[in-house]
């Protein structure tokens with residue numbers, strides 16, 4: 001990670017514009033009775049959002065986090081280029097307009113330059129604040145009263161005093177990545193991955209958040225690190241159920257998502273659609289309009305959320321998933337790959 005941080009000192013600067021909007025209060029969690037299916041089918045859009053020719057020389061737009069709030073979609077994503085990773089925010093009212101949205105680079109806020117990647121945005125009701133959680137070598141957060149003001153994010157604060165011992169003991173030659181916070185009625189939980197077959201979970205009391213994250217426990221593991229790699233999402237659905245998604249490498253070398261569910265964020269996690277033959281989302285259960293799919297990887301992203309709170313509640317009906325994909329013919333090195341965003345729409349929703 002250190003080399004990436006050093007590379008970031010070279011990042012250029014571009015002014016970001018701000019819009020002013022007040023924070024809003026989230027709707028009460030609706031008590032869904034519908035269940036998730038145990039098999040998924042999707043259709044995919046074409047490329048929706050790609051890097052712009054705006055002087056930043058960015059290669060890829062990755063790792064989107066998305067929420068619909070005040071009649072607009074708000075997306076936070078990683079920008080990737082050989083020089084390193086940073087964060088971007090953009091907003092639009094209709095997916096057909098998404099690629100026209102102005103990019104606001106968050107290194108222009110107090111988040112600053114340097115290695116920051118894989119954001120997750122959510123509204124934390126007890127503080128009446130938006131939180132942006134991301135990786136910076138540690139797990140970090142920034143806050144903002146106004147999701148539409150990209151200049152107003154606070155400087156990064158780390159969740160941990162350093163890499164937790166449990167991660168150090170298990171990470172092997174992996175990377176500690178993809179932090180994800182979700183709260184229930186009493187605790188907030190911080191998930192992360194190590195590209196080495198381990199999903200970690202820490203917790204702190206809701207009343208203490210964001211302080212005092214515990215030493216992580218291993219929430220899920222796999223002896224095949226490629227089967228439990230990174231990019232986890234955890235959501236609440238139904239009366240008291242949770243959906244876990246983790247990105248894996250398929251036998252064809254392409255990324256896809258596996259899924260589990262549980263009746264508590266602590267687990268235990270039960271396989272829902274968790275195999276390559278029965279995946280949550282993979283090229284094999286996604287239909288593309290074009291004869292040749294623009295991507296064979298269904299990689300890091302998240303469910304389009306419409307409920308604004310720290311419970312991360314989603315409806316189990318008619319899921320949409322904003323993801324990163326890449327032309328399979330791309331030959332650039334990993335950090336310079338031209339990742340772009342696309343949208344999956346569930347086609348087998350029973351409700």
Ligand SMILES: *[C@@H]1O[C@H](CO)[C@@H](O)[C@H](O)[C@H]1NC(C)=O
Nearest residue numbers: 057058059081082083332336
């Ligand atoms: C832009 O990125 C490419 C690699 O994607 C690199 O070869 C080139 O040197 C970069 N240009 C600048 C001006 O940084």
Ligand SMILES: *[C@@H]1O[C@H](CO)[C@@H](O)[C@H](O)[C@H]1NC(C)=O
Nearest residue numbers: 094095096097098099100101
């Ligand atoms: C993007 O904006 C330009 C200029 O306003 C417009 O011509 C174009 O149709 C827009 N594209 C989309 C996809 O909305």
Ligand SMILES: *[C@@H]1O[C@H](CO)[C@@H](O)[C@H](O)[C@H]1NC(C)=O
Nearest residue numbers: 205207208209210211212213
């Ligand atoms: C964090 O834990 C310490 C030690 O138990 C305690 O003194 C402190 O009040 C806690 N902070 C919060 C915000 O709960």
Ligand SMILES: *[C@@H]1O[C@H](CO)[C@@H](O)[C@H](O)[C@H]1NC(C)=O
Nearest residue numbers: 035036037038241261262263
């Ligand atoms: C997981 O989802 C399946 C399929 O909807 C359901 O039958 C099962 O009860 C769920 N398990 C938990 C723990 O929520």
Ligand SMILES: *[C@@H]1O[C@H](CO)[C@@H](O)[C@H](O)[C@H]1NC(C)=O
Nearest residue numbers: 292293294295326327328329
């Ligand atoms: C990748 O290259 C092959 C062979 O040239 C071509 O047929 C295919 O359309 C390309 N795929 C994409 C997504 O561009």
